[in-house]
Amino acid sequence: MSLRELWSYRDLFWILAWRDVKLRYKQTALGVTWVILQPILTSGIFAVIFGFLAELPSDGSPYMLFAFAGTLPWTLFAQSLQRAGTSLVSGRELVSKVYFPRLILPIASSFSVLVDFLVGLASISVLFLIYQVPLTWNILAIPGLVLANLLIAVGVSFWVSAFSVHYRDFIYALPFLVQAWMYASPVAYASSIVPEEWSVLYSLNPMVGIIEGFRWSLLGHGLFSWLSIGISLAVGLLVFFSGALVFRRIERGFADVI
Amino acid sequence: MNNLAISIKNLCKVYRIDPATGNTASQTLQEDLMGLVKRPLRRLASSVKQEVWALKDISFDVRAGEVVGLIGRNGAGKSTLLKVLSRITEPTSGYADIFGRVGSLLEVGTGFHTELTGRENIYLSGAILGMRKIEIDRKFDLIVDFSGVGKYIETPVKRYSSGMAVRLAFAVAAHLDPEILLVDEVLAVGDAAFQKKCLGKMGEVAEGGRTVVFVSHNMAAITSLCKRGVWLEEGCVQADGPVRQVVQDYLVMAGELDETKTNLASRTDRGGDGRLRFTEFQVRNRDGAPLSSAVSGEPVDLVLSYQAQGDIFGTTSIHFWICDAFGKCLISLSSLFTGEDLVNLPARGQIALHVPRFPLREGRYFVDLGADIDGVKADRVLKAIQLDVTTGAYYPVQQPAHPKDGDFLIEHSWRLLE
Incomplete structure (x- = not known):
């Protein structure tokens, strides 16, 4: 991989990411408010269904806050995966008319979601005030967790976007993959409710470590284990580099097929 | 300045097209999975897929600073070649080496987004074309000036007229500053001005010592911008040489001038009310013997046969416009100019146009014909005649031989003033 070439196109990367952010909120009345509204509404629904109706445990935090701390990193992951996975097909005009390292498209789309995430992160402080939960030094782990989160999302999107050039089926399958993956991750529930005999298989899901890490970092307590973070990182790196290799292999034919 | 800028060796590009769907590859996973299941039939299925050779064994070099015009019919492979050169697509075999920073412009407005403002689009489109941000910062005012968009720069492009949007898009592209510029048919946009x-901008770029490969169907643009022409025909290089020669051969061979090959009498694409129709044309020498071509400097009779519905009562005037291969009129000869009214012509006959010393240089010319009766158009035929001219002794000692010497010969003399 020619990292130098990728680096020389860094301006294009920033401008594409900036374009995605800009376009997302053009002609919306609420604009960036949606970024805060979406995870809050989602966590509200989770709190009602899983916390109030199903009475699932929330490891000692208010369920709303507990769900929000899971929804925030999950939204970052799901949105980046969605946008990056479809980035080649939606940018086919560029792919067939201009040369640039194609890897830039999924990476830039995924980074554009980071802006939303930061806004959401800031809004969580309001929830902290409402529930009077103190922040801890654990919060310093967030940048690392965000990077690991993006690493996994971008890695998977390399696979999805590269194959979607030949087979649009991947675009249609993507929402279902994201949805199934969400239920396989501790977004709406605590991973402590997963039965013991499934826990090894469960922890192979790289998002388990990431989301538990976020909860630990934001709420100050919870299931933080170096092992599950290690698994997340290992799986993330594997998916990322294998995805990049596959992407580079198929890349040559993109313009002819897309 | 003799360094190579582009070196193309045995370049081939094959597209596989599925005739059933018209797609360049099967688009759903299902088809391919089915293909796996039906493996025994696969060989059969793959033979159905057509191979299209977009480029067949192309080889040529372009030196640094050279401005090359790439011409050919639609589907001849011009755009594919530019796509390979700009690395958008990979060749099937052979290679194209590029020495220098490439900027390619295959379409005006690639990456433009109508929701964004003019300013935002300049940055977006600039970056997509390969400009750095500081470069765009530096050229921003020039780009806005060139586009003429002016005060609307902060307005979303969707509120622009299509002309404005195109001007802005081209303005960005025009300020691309690469060592090697690849341009595909982008001059066909905007109004005449x-x-x-x-x-003008393209000419500036071309004269600025940059290497340019320029695809266009506008032959006048090609000949004025480029020195060298490369003519692609069905994926092969058909001709490569001085631009005028290549363009002329292309225009003649590619059937653009096919009209002249058909009989003048059977031409139906003509104007006028039809009271008179030209039917035949002949070049004759002073003795009345037919010639295959006129000779510069020699007397010549250009004889037109005509046919009318009956005897013509009235004054007929004949017009003879001699044009170059690009359709530009070089001289117009008319009985109105000489005042020789042709009164009361018979129903059929021949009219000779006499030129005492034929004043055009060697080459192939085309003639538009016209006849009026009492000032009303009776016949008009564009590119009615192909008129070949061979070199003769127009001047006593030496004849101008080079295209850059122009098309015309006129009598002249020199003397020293006391």
Whole structure:
């Protein structure tokens, strides 16, 4: 991989990411408010269904806050995966008319979601005030967790976007993959409710470590284990580099097929 | 300045097209999975897929600073070649080496987004074309000036007229500053004034010592911008040489001038009310013997046969416009100019146009014909005649031989003033 070439196109990367952010909120009345509204509404629904109706445990935090701390990193992951996975097909005009390292498209789309995430992160402080939960030094782990989160999302999107050039089926399958993956991750529930005999298989899901890490970092307590973070990182790196290799292999034919 | 800028060796590009769907590859996973299941039939299925050779064994070099015009019919492979050169697509075999920073412009407005403002689009489109941000910062005012968009720069492009949007898009592209510029048919945009501006900009780029490969169907633009022409025909290089020669051969061979091959009498694409129709044309020498071509400097009779519905009562005037291969009129000869009214012509006959010393240089010319009766158009035929001219002794000692010597010969003399 020619990292130098990728680096020389860094301006294009920033401008594409900036374009995605800009376009997302053009002609919306609420604009960036949606970024805060979406995870809050989602966590509200989770709190009602899983916390109030199903009475699932929330490891000692208010369920709303507990769900929000899971929804925030999950939204970052799901949105980046969605946008990056479809980035080649939606940018086919560029792919067939201009040369640039194609890897830039999924990476830039995924980074554009980071802006939303930061806004959401800031809004969580309001929830902290409402529930009077103190922040801890654990919060310093967030940048690392965000990077690991993006690493996994971008890695998977390399696979999805590269194959979607030949087979649009991947675009249609993507929402279902994201949805199934969400239920396989501790977004709406605590991973402590997963039965013991499934826990090894469960922890192979790289998002388990990431989301538990976020909860630990934001709420100050919870299931933080170096092992599950290690698994997340290992799986993330594997998916990322294998995805990049596959992407580079198929890349040559993109313009002819897309 | 003799370094190579582009070196193309045995370049081939094959597209596989599925005739059933018209797609360049099967688009759903299902088809391929089915293909796996039906493996025994696969060989059969793959033979159904057509192979299209977009480029067949192309080889040529372009030196640094050279401006090359790439011409050919639609589907001849011009755009594919530019796509390979700009690395958008990979060749099937052979290679194209590029020495220098490439900027390619295959379409005006690639990456433009109508929701964004003019300013935002300049940055977006600039970056997509390969400019750095500081470069765009530096050229921003020039780009806005060139586009003429002016005060609307902060307005979303969707509120622009289509002409404005195109001008802005071209303005960004025009300020691309690569060592090697690849341009595909982008001059066909905007109004006449803006096209002229674009041509001027292209000329500036070409004269600035940059290497340019320029695809266009506008032969006048090609000949004025380029020195060298490469003519692609069905994926192969058909001709490669001085641009005028290549363009002329292309225009003649590619059937653009096919009309002249058909009989003048059977031409139906003509104007006028039809009271008179030209039917035949002949070049004759002073003794009345037919010639295959006129000779510069020699007397010549250009004889037109005509046919009318009956005897013509009235005054007929004949017009003879001699044009170059690009359709530009070089001289117009008319009985109105000489005042020789042709009164009361018979129903059929021949009219000779006499030129005492034929004043055009060697080459192939085309003639538009016209006849009026009492000032009303009776016949008009564009590119009615192909008129070949061979070199003769127009001047006593030496004849101008080079295209850059122009098309015309006129009598002249020199003397020293006391």
